[in-house]
Amino acid sequence: MMSRNSATAALSLPTALGWDFGDYPYALEPLTLPHPGEPWLADGTAGEDLTESCRELLTAAADGALVTPPATAPELERLFWFRWITGHHISFVIWRLIAARLEQLAAGHGDRAAIAREITEYVRAYSAMMLYTGSSTREIYNDTIRPSMYRMHSTFSGTWAADYAAVRGLFRGRRLPPVPDGEADALAREIALSQRIHLGVAAKLVVDGRSLLQHLVDNPPERQPRVWTSVFDCYFLTLRAPASGHEVLAQLLRRCKAVAMDLAANGLYPRVADYTGPTPEELCTPETLTCESELSDIVLRVAALATGCPPLH
Structure with a gap:
């Protein structure tokens, strides 16, 4: 069980400099999310401390100060496992953000054009996360990542993600x-790009992955047990x-900073x-x-x- 101190750290804002995600570079942290359907952006605002923390992050990135030692060859498995879990965490939050904006559109609240541009930006960010989580070598994916899913369940599927249901249609x-x-x-262009990237990553990592993914998209399970x-x-x-x-947004910031440091290194x-x-x-x-x-x-966007x-000027 995670200690209270560890839980507090995982929900806190990131510092401006230095690796502070997990206990060491490319370590993991759990993600805490409300159940689907539970409100979490009640007032629609992030809070001044979140905004200031993000501003410090953007400044550090612009100054080239988000640095950490690059992974060595023996550390690649840990690096790609970090990317697999952390990139998915960011995706889950992106789905929640998109779902909240879709609800605004459906209710007729807010500036429709501004909300549409936000959704488009979040869709692009999800495409980026698919590239990030799919950056593993085929060997490490098939020797480490894919077997870990099979050990959880022999038919483990991304369609089981609870937060994806609200954005599946999009x-x-x-x-x-x-x-x-x-x-x-x-x-529409960003959605089409996300579909192509999804197929491309599947084809890159898994033999016949493109065909298997397309079959799953075209033939979703009729029922999905809660388990x-x-x-x-x-x-x-x-x-x-x-x-x-x-x-939730503090956890997003923590992960965005760690990913930015990884990519810089x-x-x-x-x-x-x-x-x-090929x-x-x-x-x-x-x-x-x-x-x-x-x-x-x-x-960072x-x-x-x-x-x-x-954005910084």
Whole structure:
């Protein structure tokens, strides 16, 4: 059981400098989220301390001060495991943020154009997280990550994610939310990019992964026992408990800072990693390569957007 001190640290704001995520570089922290459907952004504002913490993070990044030693070859398994869990954590929070904005649109609250632009930015951030979590070598993925899911359940699936249900329709791209006409094309392009990246990452890591993923998307399970979502949360170190918007966003900031430090030290594809085999066509398009090159900036932008922190001038 996590101690009270550890739980408090995991919910606290990150410091401006130095690695302070987990006990050492590329360690993990549990994520605490409210149950799906429970309100968590009650007033729609992040809070001044969150905004200031994000501003310090952006300043440190701009100054090149987010530094940590790069991973060595023997540390690659730990690095890619960190990316797999932490990148998914950021994705879960992104889904919650998108769901909150979709609810605003459905209720007719707020500036529809501004909300649409936020959703588009969050969709792009999710694409970035798929590239980040999928940056493992095929060897480490198939020797370490994939077997760990199988040990939890022989049919372990991303469709079990409790927070994904609220945004599934958006990412399938079958019907856009009620956004203004001037924002619809940009959102549709980002959704299409996320679909291509999802297929490309699957093809890169798993033999026949593209086909298996497409089959799952086209043939979702008719029923999903509640225990599956619990298994999914357990695997991804996700705790379900009452959590305020401040606590959720503080956890997002902690992870965005750690990811930014990792990328500054190692790049998306570490030089000490052995990448073999051809790159899937979905990961070679100009749009995907641009997303890759902007990944660190995207991570920092999503932190700023979520916390209401204006960009640095």
